[in-house]
Amino acid sequence: MIIKKLGVMTSGGDAPGMNAAIRSVVRAATHHELECLGIRLGYQGLIENDLLELGARDVKNIINRGGTFLKTARSKEFKTAQGRKKAYENLKKHQIDALIIIGGDGSFTGARVFGSEYDIPVVGIPGTIDNDIYGTDFTVGYDTALNTVIEAIDKIRDTATSHNRLFFVEVMGRDAGFIALNSGIATGALDILIPEKDYNLDQLFTSIERGNKEGKSSSIIVVAEGEKLGGVYDLAKATGMKYPDYDIRVSILGHVQRGGNPSCYDRVLASRLGVAAVESIIKGKRDIMVGIRGNKIIFTLFEEAIRKKNEINEDLIKIADIIAV
Incomplete structure (x- = not known):
């Protein structure tokens, strides 16, 4: 033809x-x-x-x-x-x-x-x-979105460090954790939750306690939107109940990840x-x-x-x- x-x-x-x-x-x-x-x-x-x-x-x-x-x-x-x-x-x-x-x-x-x-x-x-x-x-x-996420998390860490806060940061990835995993490694996240990885709250709490024991002044937990524990707000709520003295915040990056040059x-x-x-x-x-x-x-x-x-x-x-x- x-x-x-x-x-x-x-x-x-x-x-x-x-x-x-x-x-x-x-x-x-x-x-x-x-x-x-x-x-x-x-x-x-x-x-x-x-x-x-x-x-x-x-x-x-x-x-x-x-x-x-x-x-x-x-x-x-x-x-x-x-x-x-x-x-x-x-x-x-x-x-x-x-x-x-x-x-x-x-x-x-x-x-x-x-x-x-x-x-x-x-x-x-x-x-x-x-x-x-x-x-x-x-x-x-993918590369652009990944760099957008990294830039955002770096900025979130600035305020997390200033206030000794624990941040849950949700990134896109309903069925795949590529953005979460790679951005989490690149930004030094305390923990990374992705759809491909079986996880439970006890494991999350162990990571948080390990960070506290090591004297971390800020903690970032990167969460893919498709993780299996019920959603970023539920995770933050459960963590707050476990650690009532923690200052916990949630940041959802949303569609900002799709845009940009x-x-x-x-x-x-x-x-x-x-x-x-x-x-x-x-x-x-x-x-x-x-x-x-x-x-x-x-x-x-x-x-x-x-x-x-x-x-x-x-x-x-x-x-x-x-x-x-």
Whole structure:
């Protein structure tokens, strides 16, 4: 199949570096003399025929911007056969031969179904701050989010030290603890609670007492939002009941982790994956995600990327325990 025109979209949750990925796709398409259309608001925009032509100059000055200028959304309608049919009709109307989708596993699930139903070549670029997608060492947005968290926790420690306070800091990671584990190590957290690690209150209290015995003037406990003990406020309440003399505070970083200018690493990663996505489509690849492993571009079938998950490095959990004294 000869590819003459590409469509590119961002889907699901936004992540820093998505704009850099769009820019890379558009300019790689221009380099290979392909037309490129941007699809606004993800799958919903494809259903609603919200598309715009993109050339090299249309994506200038966006590599440094967070978010996605194409906007993003989650589409319930695309989960229906009727919705996907509307999307396909709009693809044909614009003579789009292939799609590049920047997003997470939910976006890739939709891509796999759509590509198989209508014989449309689709390639994915992993864009999510959670870093939980199988088939790549790093996802676009993860490095920036991690640095945002580190900067915030460093500032929280300043006030924790000034007042001898115990802070519970909740970070994003409903199903994966990559942000919590790595930021906890990097900021010297007293303890780190992640979904992948079985934990109980007695273990938490042991960590707190160990820190007190060692004379720590401040304590930071980093909690992934998906940890299994009931939520950061319940943890703080239980700790307060156990240690009524402690000055305990809760800080939820929330969506600040999604925003901000992408780091150098995310800009370069997004640029590499964007070019690889375009060139893989030209070579006839389809139903795959482009990723990076060992600093080399690799390809993973959508089915595998969706079915499997990146696993937490057990050595990092051990390291976190050792250096938390």
